[in-house]
Amino acid sequence: MYNGLYSIHVATLDGHGGKGSGVIAFQNGRIYGGDAYLYYTGSYTLTGTTFKGEVVVSQHTRALDARPLFGRSGDQPGQEVGIGVSGSFTDGGGEMNGAAFQGKQSLLFKATLKRLISFD
Secondary structure, eight states, X not given: OOSEEEEEEEEEOTTXXXXXXXXXXXXXXXXXEEOSSXXXXXXXXXXXXXXXXXXXXEEOSOOSSSOOSSSOTTOXXXXXXXXXXXXXXXXXXXXXXXXXXXXXXXXXXXXXXXXXXXXX
């Protein structure tokens, strides 16, 4: 993964029907990002044009009129969800798959990444 800021568009699998969009930064093995309700922190490793990593998603704003992709409407900020991710990348972006573990339930998703800017 090239160091940079990416747009991320996520869709859940397994019939959950959830979608979400935000921004995510990859920089020297670290992951940072967020959207209107959630922020993401984590780490990743590279092997050629593939990557794998772990991310913790935390809710920063209570969602009264919407359902965040991870979490439930009305949940108090501070809830965390652990996610394992893997994917591949090119010069302009990448594809990512992941599994989020929320309580006793797992949620599978796929995401499309588009590089917006590069970091030095």
